[in-house]
Amino acid sequence: MKKLVALTCTTILTLGTASAFADDVRIDEAQALVSKGTIQSFEKLNEAALAARAGTITGTELEETxxxxxxxxxxxxxxxxxxxxxxxxxxxEVLKIDQDD
Structure with a gap:
């Protein structure tokens, strides 16, 4: 039982630390950023990704760090x-391309 509590606390602390560095942007916030010109359209961003690596997009996420x-x-x-x-x-601009493990 003590190991489970310790593991749970470690997981919570790790997730809390990760979220302190990067925050997911909600879709309504993202659309406002596109409208303001702060970020590129999702079509343009998807085109950049597919130009870097041909294939099928299976997931996307916008984060603010x-x-x-x-x-x-x-x-x-x-x-x-x-x-x-x-x-x-x-x-x-493509910042990083990694093969998923």
């Missing part, structure tokens, strides 16, 4: 390999 918006895209390529692509949402 220290005032910077990062659009995270998951893509499955023709061979079934999953890729994670991070894009600067303000200018559609």
């Amino acid at each position: 220290a005032g910077k918006y990062v659009y995270e895209v998951e893509i499955r390529d023709a061979q079934g390999v999953e890729w994670d692509i991070d894009i600067d949402a303000s200018n559609a």
Whole structure:
């Protein structure tokens, strides 16, 4: 029982720490950011992701970290390999491409 409590506390602290560095942006907030021109349209961001790695988009998420918006895209390529692509949402620049484990 003590191990379970310790594991639960560690998980909560870890998740709390992670959320202190990056916050998910709600869809209504994201649409307002697009309207203001703070971030690129989702169509343009998706095009940038697909230009970096051809395939099918399986998931997306917009996060704000220290005032910077990062659009995270998951893509499955023709061979079934999953890729994670991070894009600067303000200018559609690809920041990182990683193969998902």
